[in-house]
Amino acid sequence: MNRILPTLAVVLVVLFVLSMSFFTVDQRQYAVVFQFSEARRVIKEPGFQFKVPLLQDVRFFDKRIQTIDENVPARVQTIEKMNVKVDSYIKYQIVDVERYYKAVGLDERKAVDRLRNTVNNMLRDEFGKRTVQDVISGKRDEVMDYVRKVAxxxxxxxxxxxxxxxxxxxxxxxxxxxxxxxxxxxxRKAVASKLRAEGSAEEDRIKADAERQRAVILADAYNIAQQQKGEGDAKAAAIYAEAYGRNPEFYAFYKSLDAYKQSFNKKSDVLVVDPSADFFKYMKNPKGNSK
Known part of the structure; x- marks a missing residue:
């Protein structure tokens, strides 16, 4: 019994030492082995690793893509001297853990602050060269690509x-x-005024064109009417001439009757003519002979 207890104690000590000697590196992590606060070994691959117990210590660094999300939007000024609030985020990843540790140590806030300050300064510089329209929609992708490269x-x-x-x-x-x-x-007012002016000018142009077309149509119609009237008058004269040529006496009689009809169209009409005038010859003698 006296021998079992010391043996058990030794086994426990050995197990404790072994547990302090081995550690596991996850695939999502980097591991740095420190000895007296000095980085002695950087482990990038996952698996079981060994360290000297009590003398060496291990610190882990996340190798996944991480996000810096601004809590307070940055205040920047555009080229028109207009102030805008820009809410942005940054995605970063540790790719050289040894350099990372030498630069910021174990204080992750130093790296975060440095990245945030770099990006905010670049945003102020780039937005200061552009208009509000550009930073809202026009050239935002171009600006962000340039800021990412510089950062x-x-x-x-x-x-x-x-x-x-x-x-x-x-x-x-x-x-x-x-x-x-x-x-x-x-x-918008300037655009509206311009459109109204253009509309008014178009209205005047359309009216002028319509008036021109109307004048042309009326002139053409008048010319056609005059031409047709002239042709009608010519045909009428030809008919009259032909009728006169066939029976001059009847033609004269018919024209006289028409003249009588036109002269005595109303009861109130009064005609003062010498009774011996030729106008009444067919009233005195139907044959029209003078006596």
């Missing part, structure tokens, strides 16, 4: 890769909203 170049110094930088939302400040609304109202 990635700076992040490489601390062993980090910037995977993506995106703007979630761009909001106009109250003072900017009033200014934008007034400008939009002014622009």
């Amino acid at each position: 990635d170049s700076d992040a490489a110094r601390i062993g980090v890769q910037v995977v993506d930088v995106r703007v979630k939302r761009v909001e106009l400040e109250d003072s900017t909203l009033v200014s934008v609304y007034e400008r939009m109202q002014s622009e």
Whole structure:
């Protein structure tokens, strides 16, 4: 019994030492083995690893893509001196854990603050070169791609890769909203005035064209009417001539009757003529002979 207890104690000590000597690296992590606060070994592959117990310590770093989401939107100014609030996020990944540790140590906040400051400064610079329309919709993708490249170049110094930088939302400040609304109202009024002027000019053009077409149509109609009237008069004259040629006496008699009819059309008509005039010859003598 006296021998079993020491043996059991030794076994427990050995197991304890072994448990402190081995550790597991997950596939989602990097591991750095420290000895007296100095990085001695960087482990990038997953699996079981060994360390010297009591002398060495292990710290783990996440190798997955991480997100920095701004809690407070950054305040930037456009080229028109209009203030906007930009809500953005950054996705980054540790790619060189040894450089990362040398740059920021175990304080992840240093890396986060550095990335956030770099991106915000770039946003201020780039948005300051563009209009509100550009930063809201026009050239946002172009701006964000450039900001990501610059931020990635700076992040490489601390062993980090910037995977993506995106703007979630761009909001106009109250003072900017009033200014934008007034400008939009002014622009809409200018467009409306221009359209009204163009409409009025088009109306005048259409009226002038209609009047021109009307004048042409009336002139053509008048010419056709005159031509047809002339042809009718010619035919009538030809008929009259032919009738006169066949029986001049009857023609004269018929014309006289027509003249009588036109002269005595109304009871109130009064005609003062010498009774011996030729006008009454067919009334005196139906044959029209003078006596």
